[in-house]
Amino acid sequence: MSLDKKIQISDAEWEVMKVVWELKRPTSGEIISCLNSNGFDWSPKTIRTMITRLVKKNEIKCKEEDGLLRYSSIKEKDRLIKDAGKRFLKKIFDGGTSNLLLHFVNNTDLSNAEIEELQKSLDQKRDEQKK
Amino acid sequence: MSLDKKIQISDAEWEVMKVVWELKRPTSGEIISCLNSNGFDWSPKTIRTMITRLVKKNEIKCKEEDGLLRYSSIKEKDRLIKDAGKRFLKKIFDGGTSNLLLHFVNNTDLSNAEIEELQKSLDQKRDEQKK
DNA sequence: TATATATGACTACAGATGTAGTCTTGTGTC
DNA sequence: GACACAAGACTACATCTGTAGTCATATATA
Numbered sequence: 321m322s323l324d325k326k327i328q329i330s331d332a333e334w335e336v337m338k339v340v341w342e343l344k345r346p347t348s349g350e351i352i353s354c355l356n357s358n359g360f361d362w363s364p365k366t367i368r369t370m371i372t373r374l375v376k377k378n379e380i381k382c383k384e385e386d387g388l389l390r391y392s393s394i395k396e397k398d399r400l401i402k403d404a405g406k407r408f409l410k411k412i413f414d415g416g417t418s419n420l421l422l423h424f425v426n427n428t429d430l431s432n433a434e435i436e437e438l439q440k441s442l443d444q445k446r447d448e449q450k451k
Numbered sequence: 452m453s454l455d456k457k458i459q460i461s462d463a464e465w466e467v468m469k470v471v472w473e474l475k476r477p478t479s480g481e482i483i484s485c486l487n488s489n490g491f492d493w494s495p496k497t498i499r500t501m502i503t504r505l506v507k508k509n510e511i512k513c514k515e516e517d518g519l520l521r522y523s524s525i526k527e528k529d530r531l532i533k534d535a536g537k538r539f540l541k542k543i544f545d546g547g548t549s550n551l552l553l554h555f556v557n558n559t560d561l562s563n564a565e566i567e568e569l570q571k572s573l574d575q576k577r578d579e580q581k582k
Numbered sequence: 583t584a585t586a587t588a589t590g591a592c593t594a595c596a597g598a599t600g601t602a603g604t605c606t607t608g609t610g611t612c
Numbered sequence: 613g614a615c616a617c618a619a620g621a622c623t624a625c626a627t628c629t630g631t632a633g634t635c636a637t638a639t640a641t642a
Binding site: 327328330331332333362363365366369370373387 | 629
C-alpha cells in the first residue's frame, strides 16, 4: 500500500470542473464569466491555463463550434466525486466510513429535514442489507 | 470568495501526521519504521524530508531527548480533521453537508451496528436542536 | 479599412511536493 | 580504536500547480 500517485484534479481545477458540469458545454469565456461571478477573482489567463491543463489531463474534452471551443467533462460528475470521496476517506479516516459520517454529523449544522432524509436513507440501507 | 491559499498538509504528510499522533512523541526512526510497516515503501530520506517540512510548516515541533529528536503535533488531531473536512466539503459539495453525508451513505458499505450508531447520533442531534 | 477585443496556443516563473543524495556527528559494536 | 549505522542539516532535481505574459488569429464595431 502506498499513496495513489495518479495526477489529481487540483482544488482550483475542481472549481473549473464544477462550472463545466453546470453550464453544459461552455466556452472558455462562459467559464471565465461564471467563475468570476462566483467570486473567484482569477485572471482570464489563469482560468484558460487551468482549462488547457484539464484537457491535457484528459479530464475534459473540447469540440469546435462556430470558431469557438466548447468544453465538456470526459467522466461523469458522480464518478469524480466518488473517487475524490474515496481518497479523502482513506487519507483522513483510514477508510473508516462511519468515522467520517459521525465526524460530519457531530461537527456541522443539519436541518431537521436533512436529518430526516438521512434517517430515511439509513433505514433504506439497513433494509436492503437485510435481504 | 476564492480558494484558501494557506499551505496545506500534503497527502504524504498526512500519513506522517497520523503516525505522529499514534505513536506519541516518536523519533524519526520510529516514524520511518511505522510507515514502512504500514506499507509505505518510502526511503528514510524521503520520510525525514517530510518530517523536516512539517516542522517548517509549523505543524509539528520537536524536542531533543537523549541526543534524539522527538516529534509531536502542534495542533490537536481533531482540529486538523475538522479543517480538512471543511475544505473537502467546500471543494466537492459546495459546503452542503447533507449532500456529502447522503453520498457516503449511498456509496459505501456500512454495518448494521454502524447504521444504528449513526441513527443514534442523528437522533441526538435532532433532540439538541429542539431545545 | 482600422481598431478593439476575445480566443487559443505557447511560454515562463515561483512555490509546493515527492524523491532522494551528501556530509557531519554521535552512538553502538567488535 | 576502527567500523557501521542512524540521525539531522543541508542540498538538489523533477513534476505539479497557481499566476500570469506574449503572440497570432478571428470576429465585431465604428
